[in-house]
Amino acid sequence: MRPNRPDQPTARQNRHARSDHQVHIYDEGDIAALLEDKSNPLVLILDCVQDPHNLGACLRTADAAGVCMVIMPKDKTAPITETVVRVACGGAENIPLVRVTNLVRTMDKLKELGIWLVGTADEATKSLYDLDLKGGIGIVMGAEGPGMRRLTGEHCDFLVKIPMAGKVECLNVSVATGVCLFECVRQRQPKK
Template sequence: MPPEKPSRRPQGSSPPPPRKSAGGYKGEKPRYDSKRSTSKGGKSRHDGDTPRHDGQPSSYRGGGKSRYGSHKRHSSGKPNYDRQSRGGPSAAPKPVIKAQQAGPHPDSQTQEDSDLIYGRHAVEAALQNHRPLNRVWVNARIRYDPRFLSLIDEAKASGAVIDEVDTQRLNQVTAGANHQGIAAQAASHDYLDIDVLIEQALASARLPVILAADGITDPHNLGAIIRTAEALGAQGIVIPQRRAVGITSTVAKVAAGALEHFSVSRVVNLKRALESLKEKGFWIYGLSATGSQPVHRTHFDRPTVIVVGAEGSGLSLTVQQSCDQLISIPLKGAVPSLNASVATGMALYEIYRHQWVAQQQISSLQNQKQNSINKQGPALPLNQSELESLS
């Protein structure tokens, strides 16, 4: 037996606690009572319960219910932290708080009788035509721009509230749209009655042109159509109230001020409006990819209505039945159709090209007649001797 090593404990210190042995602690009671043994050969620490890793619910917590519910704790070697099952089957899911998105400021929300217009061209056109404005939001750069200074001062004198704000405030007012530094709250668009639109069109041109939009829901398309139609000289547009976009702030922005010079009529029944136009002498042409008559071979020699449909669906069956003729734009590429605003612009240009050619022919005939008169010369006055001989 090897000799006992000398103790390194200093003299006078208390003896250390007894070491743990296979049967427990020497001279002390074990940490666990008799029901739970720490020995491998003793009684199971689960006291007869099946361990939870065997797939059976354990009585360790929750009175026999597994704290993970019906879900496994580990899936594919990684913990499965299901928020609804971590707190037990009866635990309610925690509410998810989403970040508030930036939107219009509460005091900038327009009512049913008001509309928001933004963009330099749209607001400038509204100011120049003295459209009633409730409020104008403008940054410092545009506020003192010579192009807007006098117009904004006139609007202020007419009762509009002028707010000089920063870009962040304008982003809130316009919900992040391309405002170009200025926005205004104006009264909603004043739609014309269909009969008034017809009377104005017939009075303003010998061969007036009116557009009719059948089911166009994209405000960008409607705004582009209005801008093109006003630029080429059309007299107005008819839009339906249902299943179609009206005059919104986006339409006004895309139209770039054309709405201040262009008449818009909104009707309940588009087919009935087309019948009213027929009674006044208008010829109804429907733009359709299946139209038998190409647009460049059509003679637009009377008051004209061009009906354009939505992309994809095109003209509805009832509107096609109301048309006097369906015309098409020949395409040579692989794409079978055109954007609604592009097709409208091409048809309008062809209509006015016919009018311009006819006007040039008339002018040419007048010039030829005038040249023939100039070549023959005016009749010379009689001299004194000829007058005396006649007398």
């Protein structure tokens, strides 16, 4: 696994992002190597997030939360454009982005590597705040509107919801991503 060097663009380098940004795109074959030296990895899986502003905001939040990689399908996901890079404010360049052909197969591979997969779904009965999010965790976020695809949800180890106190039914995917990732961060903080 080698990130792209500025003087040697490869087929993996995103052709949509501006040339002065070094966005490193990996494929599913790189996942084990990206996790190799991580003792309690936090992974973000985005299932078909299509709005470039939401994708950029998710990448920015992922970087702030210390996520070790963001995984997303090659199809039905916003490309990494200049807009995504700008909204991410450095997140797109700082985190390995893994584009995969088959998200379910990739999720199974993550499980083999010791990652527990926590999916978010409005219909879930368990609260995000009741789950132990320490250790190797993959947070799975669905697309704007429909949420996670059925097979994606079926391959999660746990389905959770974010408790809502108001009248709106759900949060924007980028906001929900922030809530979920920073609950992981909170739980991983050393006790004083």
